[in-house]
Amino acid sequence: MHVRWLRTQIDDVDPVPHGPEPTYVELHRTGELERRAREGLALLGPTCRVCPRGCKVDRLADRRALCGIGRRAVVASYFHHFGEELVDVQVDSPRFEVEGGYGVAPAKGKGQRGGAAGAPIKPAEVWWIQPVAGVKQRTENGVLAVEFGGGEDVNYYHARVVLPVKPNTLYRLSGWVKTENLTSSRGACFQIGDARGWIATRSAAITPEVIGTSDWTRVEVEYRTLPDTREVEVLTRRLEGGGAVSGKAWYRDVQIQEMVPRTFPAVPYLSAIASRRGRREVYAMLVNKHLSLPVQVEVEVRGFSPRSANLWVLTGERVDSTNEQNPNAVSVTHRALGSVGRNFTFELPPHSLAALQIE
Numbered sequence: 001m002h003v004r005w006l007r008t009q010i011d012d013v014d015p016v017p018h019g020p021e022p023t024y025v026e027l028h029r030t031g032e033l034e035r036r037a038r039e040g041l042a043l044l045g046p047t048c049r050v051c052p053r054g055c056k057v058d059r060l061a062d063r064r065a066l067c068g069i070g071r072r073a074v075v076a077s078y079f080h081h082f083g084e085e086l087v088d089v090q091v092d093s094p095r096f097e098v099e100g101g102y103g104v105a106p107a108k109g110k111g112q113r114g115g116a117a118g119a120p121i122k123p124a125e126v127w128w129i130q131p132v133a134g135v136k137q138r139t140e141n142g143v144l145a146v147e148f149g150g151g152e153d154v155n156y157y158h159a160r161v162v163l164p165v166k167p168n169t170l171y172r173l174s175g176w177v178k179t180e181n182l183t184s185s186r187g188a189c190f191q192i193g194d195a196r197g198w199i200a201t202r203s204a205a206i207t208p209e210v211i212g213t214s215d216w217t218r219v220e221v222e223y224r225t226l227p228d229t230r231e232v233e234v235l236t237r238r239l240e241g242g243g244a245v246s247g248k249a250w251y252r253d254v255q256i257q258e259m260v261p262r263t264f265p266a267v268p269y270l271s272a273i274a275s276r277r278g279r280r281e282v283y284a285m286l287v288n289k290h291l292s293l294p295v296q297v298e299v300e301v302r303g304f305s306p307r308s309a310n311l312w313v314l315t316g317e318r319v320d321s322t323n324e325q326n327p328n329a330v331s332v333t334h335r336a337l338g339s340v341g342r343n344f345t346f347e348l349p350p351h352s353l354a355a356l357q358i359e
Helices: 023-030 032-042
Strands: 005-010 085-087 089-092 135-140 143-149 159-164 170-182 188-194 204-206 212-224 231-238 246-260 270-276 282-288 295-301 308-316 330-339 343-348 352-358
Touching: 023 032, 089 270, 143 231, 159 246, 170 188, 170 231, 188 212, 188 246, 204 212, 212 246, 231 246, 282 295, 295 352, 308 343, 330 343, 343 352
Parallel strands: 005 295
Antiparallel strands: 005 089, 085 270, 135 143, 143 246, 159 231, 170 212, 170 246, 188 204, 188 231, 270 282, 282 352, 295 343, 308 330, 308 352
């Protein structure tokens, strides 16, 4: 993919005559900063109470414990602070799409809110019940009643309905559960999965569990069918692992609803955030997310006429490069862009983070 031009537009730099006063200046003027310093120092000794470890060592006497720090703190790092007030920045950039997965929502096109699609699918038949020792099961007016005898830690999955579905489609299973004196830490719930069974497909999802004594409670869970799924099974469940179980559970009004998943807009290759210090100094933090191609960035500044610009770029040979073995594998390089006008360009390498200073 060829990425040609990206436009970064930094607006509205000049309307405020003076930048806001930093909070720490006011705290110093009122004496609050000194009071907080004394309060923090008192936490160090004679029994240190700074962190939850509670070592209670006297750090005022420069004694050390788990943290390894005595009277004086150690500065791990320091860095240049880029700007103090955010300003508007607009980015016009090519975008890329992702399918999502593993808890990450897809990002495509302009994005969509998501929601229900069509009418819900309800079982055409009553529960198919398989007998199981120590458990009484019966249906009445569409309600499945289950009573656990109390002698065993029952892995209950013995009532089932089958529903037709589309392959590779998101569905939301919902139903109602009621319990009475249901002992153990595992409760009553529903499970949805491929109708070929868990052992054959390893594909299923389980609703939240209802325990103890609870009135009718709506439970739901989302499940995406496999590429070759044609039917799903819905099981009434009580999972094993909570100890011997006794009590009663009721299940009713189960249904599945096809869902249009929420989708975020496609992701721009270039991201930017801008800030300013005073009236004539602007900073922009830029990220090139492309893994293999550099991008040419065209900057348009509005609100003042810049004189010069500097660029600091953090990157490595690969996106997963680290400095654990080679201290120079990931590094920051500085480039003086020299005299610039309201419009100027520069190049960002692949998978890089950059700080742009305009003054």
